[in-house]
Amino acid sequence: MRAIERIKKYFSSNYEVLAAIIIFTIVLVAKLxxxxxxxxxxxxxxxxxxxxxxxxxxxxxxxxxxxxxxxxxxxxxxxxxxxxxxxxxxxxxxxxxxxxxxxxxxxxxxxxxxxxxxxxxxxxxxxxxx
CATH class of the missing domain: 1.20.58 (Methane Monooxygenase Hydroxylase; Chain G, domain 1)
Structure with missing residues (x-):
């Protein structure tokens, strides 16, 4: 449970990483x-x-x-x-x-x-x- 809180805290201050992960996932799923x-x-x-x-x-x-x-x-x-x-x-x-x-x-x-x-x-x- 503590690890999940740390991950949430990390992504709340580093939203660029989350955006990059989402874009990368879309690229993979769409096979672009x-x-x-x-x-x-x-x-x-x-x-x-x-x-x-x-x-x-x-x-x-x-x-x-x-x-x-x-x-x-x-x-x-x-x-x-x-x-x-x-x-x-x-x-x-x-x-x-x-x-x-x-x-x-x-x-x-x-x-x-x-x-x-x-x-x-x-x-x-x-x-x-x-």
Whole structure:
């Protein structure tokens, strides 16, 4: 009985594991191809990010570069999965996509590091110390 309580407690704080188990069970029962399921989930995430970006733009009248970069990274990861699961692999295309993902990750890090909101925060801290 104590073990069941521990399991309930674990899943209540780690709902992602429960969601993954449910999705995996559906994939097995429906006999879907796993890579196609992953591709569909990545496409869903891209759509969620686009909706989030549009919503944020409407509310704040600002377009966050981070959201745009995230969308491209997720979409490129989807393409890498498609190309690697293909029987006739085009390794040049796969390597090129991985390079582009790497470049976008660098842009994402720079976008976060040099964000205007963060620069204002750092300038405010400098003024307080003077």
């Amino acid at each position: 191809e796993f890579y196609k399921t992953i591709i569909l989930m990545l496409e869903f995430i891209v759509l969620m990010e686009v909706a989030k970006m549009i919503s944020d733009f409407i509310k704040k009248e600002k377009l966050r570069l981070r959201f745009v970069i995230d969308i491209f990274i997720i979409f490129l990861i989807r393409d890498v999965i498609i190309y690697t699961s293909n029987t006739n692999k085009d390794y040049f295309t796969i390597l090129f996509l991985l390079f582009v993902i790497f470049v976008f990750f660098i842009f994402r890090i720079l976008a976060i590091k040099y964000s205007p909101g963060i620069v204002k925060l750092h300038q405010g801290n400098k003024e307080e110390h003077e």
